[in-house]
Amino acid sequence: MRYLAFFLYMCLYFPALSQTPGKIIFSSQRSTGAINTSYTLTPQSNLFFTAYLDSPLIRYLQALAPDAGQQVLLQQGNYQFSLYVDKHLCYQSNLHPGAPSADAKLKDTVISKPLICHDKGSAMWSQYFWMRFLNNGGDSALTEGPHLLTMEIRPYFNDPAKGMTTGAVIARGELSMLVNRQPVIDTAQITLNTLKPYDGLPVSHDHFNRSTIKLLKGNIEAGVFQQITSIAVLRNGQLLIEEYFNGSGRDSMHDVRSVGKSFASAITGIALRDQYLKNTDQPLSDFYDLHHFNNYSADKARTSLKTLLTMSSGFDGDDNDDQSPGNEENMYPTDNWVKFALDLPFKPTQPPGQWHYFTAGVVVLGDILHQRVPGGLETYADQQLFRPLGIKHYAWQHTPQGVASTAGGIRMNTLDFAKFGLLYQQQGRWQGKQVIPASWVQQTFTRHKVIPGRQEEYYGYLFWNKTFRIHGKAYEAYYCSGNGGNYILVFRNAPLVVVITAEAYNLPYAHPQVNKILQQYLLPAVLP
Template sequence: MRYLLFALCLCLPLPTLSQTPGKIVFTSQPAANVTISTPYTLTPKSDLFFTVHLDSPLIRYLQALAPDADQETVLKQGNYQFSLYVDGRLCYQSNLHPGAPSAAAKTRDTVLSRPLINYKAASASWSEYYWMRFLRNGGDSALTEGPHLLRMEIRPYVSDPVKGIKTGGLIASGELPLIVNRKPFIDTAKIVLNTPTPYNGLVVSHGNFDRNTVKLLKGNIEAGVFPKVTSIAVIRNGQLIIEEYFNGSGRDSMHDVRSVGKSFAGAITGMAIRDGHLRSVDQPLSDFYDLHAFANYSADKAQTSLQSLLTMSSPFDGDDNDDQSPGNEENMYPADNWVKFALDLPVNTVRPKGEWHYFTAGVVVLGDVLHRRLPGGLEKYADQQLFRPLGISRYQWQYTPQGVANTAGGIRMNTLDFAKFGWLYQQRGRWQGKQVLPASWVQQTFTRHKSIPGRQEEYYGYLFWNKTFHINNKAYEAFYCSGNGGNYILVFRNTPLVIVITAEAYNLPYAHPQVNTMLQQYLLPAVLQ
């Protein structure tokens, strides 16, 4: 009887949908019943949430658009279409990917409450990404300083492989008068720069730099123009000239710099070759593993060199920039053995041989090779050969499921210890008169081994990125470590300069662009006098 009733329900006609659009309410907190004063002042530190009240769950609107399709199909092919207008002009319209919100929410909910801007707790949620895309696609230029009217409209859409996209009528709308104040006035007379003090291995410089420009940068970070930055340190001529901390961070704070840690694996590889634990970067994986014991054996996989792992150019079918790639790092993390995950991957027979592709799992394999060959293992060797000579005693590795120091990234230490690592490379491997890292290895590392597809005049060395900055009509080449969130160690080739920036804008699209702005408009002009 239960199944008969269910079948009868499926045969019933869809209820008539209301012709009156639902309401969208804007608030400054994640609650629909919070009253927001209008006009609302939008600053770099503002929060902005919206709550949508619909007449029916989204599934009803989707089924009305595609009455011949079953529920599962329309949920896979349809979702909300969001449109944002500024002063009556459409700035950005997006058909949301069917994956978010969830299928359950789309079949059940008549209330949708989400953040557009969540300054303190920003995450990679779909609604916050939508706002960021809006800013990049016309919203930023439309929201000039002063009064504006922001309007949001929501419609349903269904994408049919044959018929294309079909959009329904308006199902919700709302408006918010704004006073935009996103470019705060920075009174540099009231900004006080931190006075650095000597640090283990680093002396303080009394040299000149453009203090006013650095004050402008500090003021903008504190005002929220550049969110989630936690520290900046600059070493010039071997001396500490700038050291600033933000958002609760301090000199002793341990920063999670994510993929910056990959570059440490490069340094340890050079030391391992120096000490005879590895023969050369040309050694194939077949020297370290029986590749027949893993899935998808091929001669190309067996002959994969350590150098191809260092330069992100191995034949493995793994690309972190491709969500559909079987070797994408997000597929690796749930696995109980990351090395096996990587070595089980097939080779990619479509990608041009030797082409660069970002492949985190390959650096995990490199770390495992090091751990197997180094006396006492990777962690002990790194401590004795790299960290202790630099006077670095306080750091934290993250670990793979097998308990091996994780060379995919995530090593934590304070800002100035990261700066010392950068200065080691700037000085061709020397630290306080001692050759800690072979100069020849630094030279090989700081070689443009691979061009990066899709980026103009950007290259890759041995687990270091490479680009050239143009400041005051002069070119300044830098090799640099880079990590999720906007974390950087920049080592400049033609000037004795190292810059460290740490940040926690993890998975947020503005993380790296804002660091580039900070460098181009503030830090580099200030110190390259």
């Protein structure tokens, strides 16, 4: 009855579908006005589109699958977006049914969204579409100079039994653009930051290629590399490069997300030194009665601290798999993250011992530390790690139980993050004191696990490992990494520590752009 009423409503207010596609117009501002002058695409320009449709999406889906109910149509159908460059199809995407919203699919006849928007905040589905376009041929197609960009929108319905059905074009638009994404950087007009000593970090007077670093700085300021907030380089324990961007400064506290996981590794090593933990083979059954949690198994009870440190436990959790029950996004809305983790099934889909990124496991490790060390995790970390390094200003995020979160998100300034990296490069020593056992640093900086799907990349104890090839030589680094493009890199065969902070959270370009910064600018400038 409800479906019949909706059908009658649609027929009354939206007559037969037109065979003429609606219009798409483009704008450089948040408006529905068309661009009246030539559009220039630069690293800092914005681009919005507005599509005018004959009817809401649901009507087009009904035409594709007249026997399907409304809910099925909304769950299995959506818009298909296509982008052409100079009349050649470059990228086509069937939008996930989750975006736009169901309400928009039922009512909206106008879609007005950003393709490129440099305002800070979470990106919209339309911006992710543009980023996927760039990553799948758009970047190479949009060479410097004039181009014609064409967008087409079609409806699609995916029937599991019959396959995909795509309708005719329901909106179309063109934009003549001049691509100017490679700004000319005049390094003579760029000044590098004048260095000053920082507590425990004297200024280096060593040589490096200043022109290359100026070129990097110019590209960041021109928007070629986006949402970078700071870069610092230590050589031989001294401050060689220190630059800030996008309103950041020396005192800015940076949210480096999963970089904080590596701090959990450091605190574990200190707790082992102080005998609050026995060894890395210690099982979960020493800390929890797992009979009190869901999905008990003897294998779960035998899970060792080492498998949590190397992200190789048998818990059914994988942050890189949206369908995984233990994905971290399923954990955050719960009121007890440790219980969430320990309730998970112990039925690994991966081969036993294979690496899989599992944030909830690091939360369990943090809870174990909080149980065992005197004063709790936060007090112990302050006394045994941060105070010896002279780190006074920092802020933890917390679990729902008020425990410092080892999932990530610890905030401090760039140079204090650099101190943490230097501590590891100095085998755990700081100003004559052994803060972390040297043996723990060696165990941490060991290739315990191969990272599937990555070429010659490995995992230590909550540190990543890869090798850079610069000037024909190999340079190995263990590093902390966090969402948004945040890094602390500690080089093994070069006296370098590199810190990069950024706020490109959840954006697909975040890590690739930092890799480009390292490979093409930063490391060539400071390595022989």
